[in-house]
Amino acid sequence: xxxxxxxxxxxxxxxxxxxxxxxxxxxxxxxxxxxxxxxxxxxxxxxxxxxxxxxxxxxxxxxxxxxxxxxxxxxxxxxxxxxxxxxxxxxxxxxxxxxxxxxxxxxxxxxxxxxxxxxxxxxxxxxxxxxxxxxxxxxxxxxxxxxxxxxxxxxxxxxxxxxxxxxxxxxxxxxxxxxxxxxxxxxxxxxxxxxxxxxxxxxxxxxxxxxxxxxxxxxxxxxxxxxxxxxxxxxxxxxxxxxxxxxxxxxxxxxxxxxxxxxxxxxxxxxxxxxxxxxxxxxxxxxxxxxxxxxxxxxxxxxxxxxxxxxxxxxxxxxxxxxxxxxxxxxxxxxxxxxxxxxxxxxxxxxxxxxxxxxxxxxxxxxxxxxxxxxxxxxxxxxxxxxxxxxxxxxxxxxxxxxxxxxxxxxxxxxxxxxxxxxxxxxxxxxxxxxxxxxxxxxxxxxxxxxxxxxxxxxxxxxxxxxxxxxxxxxxxxxxxxxxxxxxxxxxxxxxxxxxxxxxxxx
Numbered sequence: 466x467x468x469x470x471x472x473x474x475x476x477x478x479x480x481x482x483x484x485x486x487x488x489x490x491x492x493x494x495x496x497x498x499x500x501x502x503x504x505x506x507x508x509x510x511x512x513x514x515x516x517x518x519x520x521x522x523x524x525x526x527x528x529x530x531x532x533x534x535x536x537x538x539x540x541x542x543x544x545x546x547x548x549x550x551x552x553x554x555x556x557x558x559x560x561x562x563x564x565x566x567x568x569x570x571x572x573x574x575x576x577x578x579x580x581x582x583x584x585x586x587x588x589x590x591x592x593x594x595x596x597x598x599x600x601x602x603x604x605x606x607x608x609x610x611x612x613x614x615x616x617x618x619x620x621x622x623x624x625x626x627x628x629x630x631x632x633x634x635x636x637x638x639x640x641x642x643x644x645x646x647x648x649x650x651x652x653x654x655x656x657x658x659x660x661x662x663x664x665x666x667x668x669x670x671x672x673x674x675x676x677x678x679x680x681x682x683x684x685x686x687x688x689x690x691x692x693x694x695x696x697x698x699x700x701x702x703x704x705x706x707x708x709x710x711x712x713x714x715x716x717x718x719x720x721x722x723x724x725x726x727x728x729x730x731x732x733x734x735x736x737x738x739x740x741x742x743x744x745x746x747x748x749x750x751x752x753x754x755x756x757x758x759x760x761x762x763x764x765x766x767x768x769x770x771x772x773x774x775x776x777x778x779x780x781x782x783x784x785x786x787x788x789x790x791x792x793x794x795x796x797x798x799x800x801x802x803x804x805x806x807x808x809x810x811x812x813x814x815x816x817x818x819x820x821x822x823x824x825x826x827x828x829x830x831x832x833x834x835x836x837x838x839x840x841x842x843x844x845x846x847x848x849x850x851x852x853x854x855x856x857x858x859x860x861x862x863x864x865x866x867x868x869x870x871x872x873x874x875x876x877x878x879x880x881x882x883x884x885x886x887x888x889x890x891x892x893x894x895x896x897x898x899x900x901x902x903x904x905x906x907x908x909x910x911x912x913x914x915x916x917x918x919x920x921x922x923x924x925x926x927x928x929x930x931x932x933x934x935x936x937x938x939x940x941x942x943x944x945x946x947x948x949x950x951x952x953x954x955x956x957x958x959x960x961x962x963x964x965x966x967x968x969x970x971x972x
Contacts, residue, residue, distance in 0.1 A: 497533045497575055499584040505536045506684035512544045513687045514721050515551075517754035520544060535575060538568045539587045546594040550601070551755055553789025558598060565591050573618070582626040589618040589635045596642075603827060615639060616659050631682055633673040634689055640666025641696045644968065645961045663700055663965045664972075667693065671707055687721050690714060694727035700961050702734030703929065722750050722757045729763050736894070738770045738857035758787040762796055769799055770857030777803055784823075791831065793824025798834035802853070805846055813843060833918075833954040845870075845880050851887050855894075864891045882912045886919040889926070898930055909946070918954040921947050925959055928966050937970040944970070 501509075508523035521544075524537050531537075542564050549557035569588050576584035596611035616639060622632045643661025670693045677683045690713045697706065706714070714731075717724035725744060732741035745764045765779030780796045787793070797820035804812030820838040824831060837844070851866035867887055870876075876884065889904030905923040912920035928943035947963040 497535055497571075498531060499535045499539075499572070499575060499579075499581055499587070500531070501536060501583065501681050501684070502527060502531065502534070504530070505534070505540065506681060508540050509543075509684040510687065512540060512547065513691065513723065515547065515723065515750070515753040515755045515757065517544055517548075519752075535568075535572050535584060535587070538564070539572065539591070542568050542591050542594070546591075546598065548755060549598055550594075551757060551759075553601075553787075553791065558602065561598065562595070565595050580625060582622060582629045583631070585618060585622040585625070586629070586631050586635060589615050589622060589632075592618060593635055593638060593642075601827070612639070612643065613659060630673055630676050631685070633669040634685065634692075637666040637669030637673070638692055638696070640669065641700060642666075644964070645696075645700045662968060663696075664968065667696070667701075667707075671709060674709055674713065686713065687717060687724060690717055691721070691723045691727055694724065694731060698727060698730040698734050699958070701965055702731065703962070706731060718744055718747060720750075722753055722760065726757060726760055726763065729760075729767075733763065733767060733856075736856060736858035738767055738859070741767045742771065756786070758783055759792070761786070762792050765796070766799060767857075769803060770853055770859075772806075772853075790825035791828050793831070794820045794826070794834040794838070795828070795830035797823055798837060802844075802849060805844065806850060806853075810843060814841075817841070829955045829958050836916075836954060842877075842879075845876070845883075847874075848880060848883050848887065851891075852883075855887065855890055858894075860891050860894050863887070864895075867891065878915075879917060882908055882915065882917060882919045885911075886923060889923065893926060893930070902927065902930060913946075913950060916953055918956075918959065921950040921953050921959050922955070924950065925963050925966070928963065932966060932970060941967060941970045 504523045504527040508520045508527070511517075511520040511523065520540070524540060527534060527537055542561070545557065545561040545564050548554070549561045569591055572584045572591075573588045575581060576588060592611050592615035596608045596615060599605070599608035599611060615635065619632055619635045619639060622629065623636065626632065640661040641663050643659055644663040644666065645661075670689055673682075674686065674689055674693075677686060690710065693710055694714055697704070697710070714724060714728040718728055725747060729741045729744045732738075732744060741763075745760060745767055749760070761779050761783040765776045765783060768776035768779060777800060780800050784793060784796050797816050801813045801816035801820065804810075804816055817838040820834050826832050826835050847866050847870050851863045854860075854863035854866060867884065870884065885904045886908045889901045889908060892898075892904065893901035905927050908923040909920045909927070912923070924943045924947035928940045928947060930940075931937075931943065932940035944963045944966045948960060948967075953959075
């Protein structure tokens, strides 16, 4: 019997020895990496062109070559972020949060264990994406915590790798986002001890764009151009576009729907409607996996400003195809305006009833549309036409509409405020600033206790006029007045511009 047990014991001994050898060499064989291979760089470009199928193919090819390259789940997180951010589907948002949590845990440990600069940057970037999505879904406490973690990680990266250029992407974007936090949420930044500066952030991102040409980080160009242009349109639309960014926007329009959307947004905010229509009239990229239905909304608004009847079809197409909640109220409001300008008051009221029931109230445009629907007061059609023409940059036509209002024409309190405000806006844009200042001051004085945005934006415009003339003391006074006015339409965007103006006047 003893002789029968010895072979078994011998086999067990060799098995244990072999297992020891196998497990002892496993870490060196199955070690994670974080590398921007050629396939990864191409996948990055395809994903930010919304070519998700092509991006997936490249990531599968990368996985066959380097299954433990953490750049693969990084790009999958970025793709899922775009899916959730653009499409606004709650399931995509939930999936992104799961993917992001898993990636951050693994990549953060890798970055610390290996002192890896790219992994550290990637963690910070995904944390920033989480913060943006949390904010977009009104989860502001979670957003602030993500921003805090992002800030900590990017600070670590800058300390460990002071010359690493890629950190400027997150660092710059973070500065711009923190510098634009609405006044009623600034207390969150104080809790987590953070602050930002829009101009410093923009300069960081622009310097990155200047340094990447021809290198391995050139694959991130579209991503940075999209981010910088989007932030410019939201935070500093009245500022001139940097020449480098302008060149990259123009070249990117034909290949990237995200860049086309951002560039059109800047042009529309700058009231260059005819140029925006040219950009929006480019054929759609049919190879894009994720349709960018917001382009239909932008096209509809741009056509409405040009009094093009095709605008209704664009807006209905947006409402029919887009599954998210943002800009749905604004779309119904624009459809109502077109009915009213055609003399169809019944159609106006019908569209505004749909506005009441549609979408969310997270965006300034949606909040303004909701308030108009709740007030249930039919707008003055002359003032409405003047506003639409002004927003398109058709100043002479807008002025004609304003002067066509007879002296004895019956006007409500809101109409009288809007009339002086509209005159001021047109006169300012035509270079007649002395007259514009008087109309702005009149609007501010008469409207500071009202809930409409005319007084607040008048204070903002007065600040910008005096800033342009290097009278920073007077400019600061009006920017401060602007920030003191609360509970009006476009609160967030007006406050952001006033805060940016104050920052500029301090430098």
